[in-house]
Amino acid sequence: MTISQVSKEYIELIPNLFKSFQRLNQKSSNLTHLQNQILEFVFMNHNPVTIKQISEGLNVPKQQMTDLLKRLFDWGYITKSQNKNDKRSFVIELTEKGKTSQQEKWTKIYQSFVNDLSKLDSEEQQDLQYALHKVNYLLKKMED
Amino acid sequence: MTISQVSKEYIELIPNLFKSFQRLNQKSSNLTHLQNQILEFVFMNHNPVTIKQISEGLNVPKQQMTDLLKRLFDWGYITKSQNKNDKRSFVIELTEKGKTSQQEKWTKIYQSFVNDLSKLDSEEQQDLQYALHKVNYLLKKMED
């Protein structure tokens, strides 16, 4: 086994998930593309994030964040509270409404996957579960 | 094993690839976000695609495509030729310049992955390769 062989498989994996990702990026309901990306980013991080983290994570200048977040706040998608460790910064979290808006998209991805699963027989489904589990475990380990 | 267990693992996989996907969506050099998405979409599809396919795939109205594609064409990223099977439609392909612009991003993802791999021992790397291979094989089978 070489490093390049594993990496090749990883690179191949990305297009296989492309359609699912496209769904996440699509704008839902009344939110713009960028607003969605922000919600998605916060949702994905599980923990509260600062404005700077969002700004850097999405490669959007912090100057733009002010207005974007203000609107998301006004519309009830996020909360914004002072960071206790650093009074200069703020911590952004999703409200229930914000979470729901994201979860809807995941539900669709889930359903679409379940639907496609019927193309595998039950042994293959079992194999897929095991392999996915392993991949998830090891990718998480790599992130630390 | 239940369907929901496999699906859960799949859903869990998506956040594990989130960072790699973020990189693909980031605007490179002098292209806007949407222009990038278009190149990415064409690149990912391997085969030539029609304007309609891009429009539907990215959920961007076809009216917008005209200008977007014109600019990408003028800048030498894509070619546009009449579809022989349907004279109403056009077929979009990437030029070498267009391909290169996308490949650069993949190279970075690749390098970043190789770097993180060092956090796994050699047995784990072997396991990861096998598991990724299986996942890729089965996900592809599901798409047919």
Next chain:
DNA sequence: GAATTTAGTAAATTATTATTTACTAAATTC
């Protein structure tokens, strides 16, 4: 083969995003 649908273009208007410069106040550095 007339009527309808489909793929794409055109143009105008509005809404978002991006970019630049300048500013506060808290945190760090020396």
Next chain:
DNA sequence: GAATTTAGTAAATAATAATTTACTAAATTC
């Protein structure tokens, strides 16, 4: 503790993206 860096805000301008209406010409339908 003065000087500098950092997180975020403010406001103006330019560039893109989104939306709407209207139009061609090829393909389908009946």
